[in-house]
Amino acid sequence: MRTVYTEARIYRGGRFDEGSLAVEQGRIVPAGTPRADDRVVSLRGLWVVPGLVDVHVHLREPGFPQKETIATGTAAAARGGYTAVCSMPNLNPAPDSLEALHVQTDLIRRDAVVRVLPYGCITKGQRGCGTLADLEALAPEVVGFSDDGRGVQSAELMEEAMHRAAALHKPIVAHCEVDELLHGGYIHDGVYCREHGHRGISSESEWRQVERDIELAARTGCRYHVCHVSTRESVELVRQARARGLRVSCETAPHYLLLCDEELREEGRFKMNPPIRSREDRAALISGIQDGTIEVIATDHAPHTAEEKLRGLARSAMGIVGLECAFPLLYEYLVRRGVITLERLVELMSVNPRQLFGLGGGRLEEGDAADFTVLDLDAAWKIEPAAFRSKGRATPFAAWPVHGRAVLTVVDGRPVYEDETMKTIR
Structure with a gap:
């Protein structure tokens, strides 16, 4: 089954353009028009980067x-x-x-x-x-x-x-x-x-x-x-x-x-x-x-x-x-x-x-491994070490106010991190 991420701002060729990103069997594939059996995820203007x-x-x-x-x-x-x-x-x-x-x-x-x-x-x-x-x-x-x-x-x-x-x-x-x-x-x-x-x-x-x-x-x-x-x-x-x-x-x-x-x-x-x-x-x-x-x-x-x-x-x-x-x-x-x-x-x-380092990918183009990150650049929050998944907590940036965070991280087409934002937009 393909997954098609629509209504996204996608980084390709050094710039962001609005469009869709399709994933099948761990690879980026042509998006085209969503098919009846596609899983469609609307990103509603979120930003997609390699x-x-x-x-x-x-x-x-x-x-x-x-x-x-x-x-x-x-x-x-x-x-x-x-x-x-x-x-x-x-x-x-x-x-x-x-x-x-x-x-x-x-x-x-x-x-x-x-x-x-x-x-x-x-x-x-x-x-x-x-x-x-x-x-x-x-x-x-x-x-x-x-x-x-x-x-x-x-x-x-x-x-x-x-x-x-x-x-x-x-x-x-x-x-x-x-x-x-x-x-x-x-x-x-x-x-x-x-x-x-x-x-x-x-x-x-x-x-x-x-x-x-x-x-x-x-x-x-x-x-x-x-x-x-x-x-x-x-x-x-x-x-x-x-x-x-x-x-x-x-x-x-x-x-x-x-x-x-x-x-x-x-x-x-x-x-x-x-x-x-x-x-x-x-x-x-x-x-x-x-x-x-x-x-x-x-x-x-x-x-x-x-x-x-x-x-x-x-x-x-x-x-x-x-x-x-x-x-x-x-x-x-x-x-x-x-x-x-x-x-x-x-x-x-x-x-x-x-x-x-010769790692390949990074273009979000057809044939690339589907390794990408979805960012919510409007999210406002503070750095909270107590919430880290790392065992380490030491950072000089504790309590610093910031904008932007990853809401979805995908490796080989498989979500490996997903936050509450993604659950609410489906």
């Missing part, structure tokens, strides 16, 4: 199910409008071999409600040093290689990883951090840090490794993607690399675009790595998403237990959650305020990550 994609998510399983599981993390993703997520490798066992990876992929097959594409480790044990993981064995089953949470400290080791990844046609997806420049810091080395007696993380600890890796990427021809860019220097380095024609890209996250260090509080929900930076850094990041230097917005969804996040800035674990609030926050504070267009936001959260 399913959102988050290329930077910590699902915590295997190893840390008290923080998150495949089931809870992908349920959160579905509620946030995501149809695909890329899972980071800081797990136990870390996916540095096929045997270790299969512990994770078995759980994905059993419990995931959206598509989960795992990363393999760059180094054995995901330590950022020592010897490289079994990249050749992992390559057919991973979206790329990352040691997220740790920077690869040795230039020689990273160069070897890039050579091997290039030969395998897989990207290196790098957490950039120079350990010797950290000096025990845990928030940005800026205004709040100095005024409140904290230890700071310098911007150089990030951008210095970005600078190194870009030159290694130029030397090796590797496809290179920088995780969670937070500093103005990193943005400029990526801008220059792209101007040179290098295969370099980067992502940032909502908290770096919407907050600066002057807005920190003495609470663990404001602590993540890299840290929230300065006003000037935030302005540079916004310029980066406007001019195309930054091609992706990811969440770095990193859940922890409540106890781990209730120890203040100095002692709390680093990481916040974001899957269930990223789109409404960005729609409210970037689109509705005229910083970027809705079409640009769809590019940053769906189209570009698909293209950069």
Whole structure:
């Protein structure tokens, strides 16, 4: 049976047009005139976009199910409008071999409600040093290689990883951090840090490794993607690399675009790595998403237990959650305020990550997998961590007023999330 979604505003070819979307056997098919045996769903002017994609998510399983599981993390993703997520490798066992990876992929097959594409480790044990993981064995089953949470400290080791990844046609997806420049810091080395007696993380600890890796990427021809860019220097380095024609890209996250260090509080929900930076850094990041230097917005969804996040800035674990609030926050504070267009936001959260990571789809055209999200852009609400499907609750955006939310998330033609709005319009 076909399902035909009518009276929709559908994103195709970089623009929204009114029309219908038909789904049959998990694929987009020509809509035409609804047939007698079709299931017809009137969307009454709601907005349909290619399913959102988050290329930077910590699902915590295997190893840390008290923080998150495949089931809870992908349920959160579905509620946030995501149809695909890329899972980071800081797990136990870390996916540095096929045997270790299969512990994770078995759980994905059993419990995931959206598509989960795992990363393999760059180094054995995901330590950022020592010897490289079994990249050749992992390559057919991973979206790329990352040691997220740790920077690869040795230039020689990273160069070897890039050579091997290039030969395998897989990207290196790098957490950039120079350990010797950290000096025990845990928030940005800026205004709040100095005024409140904290230890700071310098911007150089990030951008210095970005600078190194870009030159290694130029030397090796590797496809290179920088995780969670937070500093103005990193943005400029990526801008220059792209101007040179290098295969370099980067992502940032909502908290770096919407907050600066002057807005920190003495609470663990404001602590993540890299840290929230300065006003000037935030302005540079916004310029980066406007001019195309930054091609992706990811969440770095990193859940922890409540106890781990209730120890203040100095002692709390680093990481916040974001899957269930990223789109409404960005729609409210970037689109509705005229910083970027809705079409640009769809590019940053769906189209570009698909293209950069070779995930396919994203066009909502005949033959595509029926992975899409229905948005109610008029919905007004407040971010409520207690209602999250994720086990994590730590977010600096608690109680922020927003507009826009996913009301239906469809993967392979099958609804994986549906809210009360959809039940009332049928």
